[in-house]
Structure formats: C-alpha cells, structure tokens
Amino acid sequence: MSVFVSHTTIDCHDAYxxxxxxxxxxxxxTDPDDPxxxxxxxxxxxxxxxxxxxLFIEVEDDPLPAKRIHLDVRPRERDQADEVAWLLxxxxxxxxxxxxxxxxxTGWVTLADPEGNQFCVLSSRAELAARR
Incomplete structure (x- = not known):
C-alpha cells in the first residue's frame, strides 16, 4: 500500500x-464549478x-517560510488515521x-520525512465520499 500525490501546495501571501x-x-x-x-x-x-x-494557500508568515512548496498526499487504501500511523x-x-x-x-496531518521535508496527509477518497 502507498499514498499518491493529490497536489503540490505552494504557500503564498495572495493565493488568487x-x-x-x-x-x-x-x-x-480552474474548476468551472468552483472558480x-x-x-x-x-x-x-x-x-x-x-x-x-x-494549490496556492495563503499563510500569514512574513517573510514567507523557506520551505514554501510541499506535497499533499492521499491514502490509496487505508484511511487517513491508519496512513498517518503507518508513515510515522x-x-x-x-x-x-x-x-x-x-x-x-476534515483537515490534514502535517508530517516530515527523515530529512525534515514536510508533507500533508489528507483524507482518503473513500473518506471524502462518505462525508458527502
């Protein structure tokens, strides 16, 4: 089992x-249903x-953090909690x-790999579908 990259996130001051x-x-x-x-x-x-x-996300940090780009990953088969436990x-x-x-x-868990590079673990697609 593994995760997949849902999107690449960029921290910024003006997301739009x-x-x-x-x-x-x-x-x-952009998504025509959610521009x-x-x-x-x-x-x-x-x-x-x-x-x-x-995905551009506004942060209040000034100056912006040194590590402004990170991966957001989604579990393929496990739920978010199990994936976080496995990654830990x-x-x-x-x-x-x-x-x-x-x-x-909702939400995410921010983790760091063994060299300190941060990434976020999102809910699985099954968990998203169950919320709808």
Missing part, C-alpha cells in the same frame, strides 16, 4: 493573484491534460495535526 499568474504561465485551468476569486485563501489550478494540480512507523515525524480544522472529518 499567484494562482492566476501561474494559471496563465502554465496554461492551466478562484479574489480573497480566496486556497486557489487550485490544474493541467487540463494530465490533471496535475497546484516508517520514519516520518508529526509536525502538526489539523484534522477537524473545517469540521468533523
């Missing part, structure tokens, strides 16, 4: 402006051919637990 800049530069698209707008704190853009997604057993360390940030069943 930066996502729009990269959207044009890369010829990516990015000024003031949005999270703005995803996507490659229309491959589905690769960049595999040598990851917990940085922050933000589960429930936006209500029950």
């Amino acid at each position: 402006a930066l996502s729009e800049w990269w959207r044009v530069a890369l010829d990516y698209i 990015n707008e000024p003031g949005h704190e999270e703005c995803p853009i996507q490659d229309p051919e491959t589905g690769h997604t960049l 057993g595999h040598g990851a360390t917990e940085v922050a637990d933000r589960r429930g940030k936006y209500g029950p069943g």
Whole structure:
C-alpha cells in the first residue's frame, strides 16, 4: 500500500493573484464549478491534460517560510488515521495535526520525512465520499 500525490501546495501571501499568474504561465485551468476569486485563501489550478494540480494557500508568515512548496498526499487504501500511523512507523515525524480544522472529518496531518521535508496527509477518497 502507498499514498499518491493529490497536489503540490505552494504557500503564498495572495493565493488568487499567484494562482492566476501561474494559471496563465502554465496554461492551466480552474474548476468551472468552483472558480478562484479574489480573497480566496486556497486557489487550485490544474493541467487540463494530465490533471496535475497546484494549490496556492495563503499563510500569514512574513517573510514567507523557506520551505514554501510541499506535497499533499492521499491514502490509496487505508484511511487517513491508519496512513498517518503507518508513515510515522516508517520514519516520518508529526509536525502538526489539523484534522477537524473545517469540521468533523476534515483537515490534514502535517508530517516530515527523515530529512525534515514536510508533507500533508489528507483524507482518503473513500473518506471524502462518505462525508458527502
């Protein structure tokens, strides 16, 4: 079992402006059912051919942190809690637990690999579907 990269996250001060800049530069698209707008704190853009997604997230850090780009991963078969436990057993360390940030069943856990590179573990697709 393993995780897969859901998207690449970029910390920034203005998620909308930066996502729009990269959207044009890369010829990516936004979700027509949930377009990015000024003031949005999270703005995803996507490659229309491959589905690769960049997610721009606003952070208050000033200056911005040195490690501004990280992977967000989603469990393939396990649920989020089991995946976090497995990754911790595999040598990851917990940085922050933000589960429930936006209500029950939401959020992520920030972990670091053995060299300190941070990544976030999201809910599995099955967990997302169960919330709908």
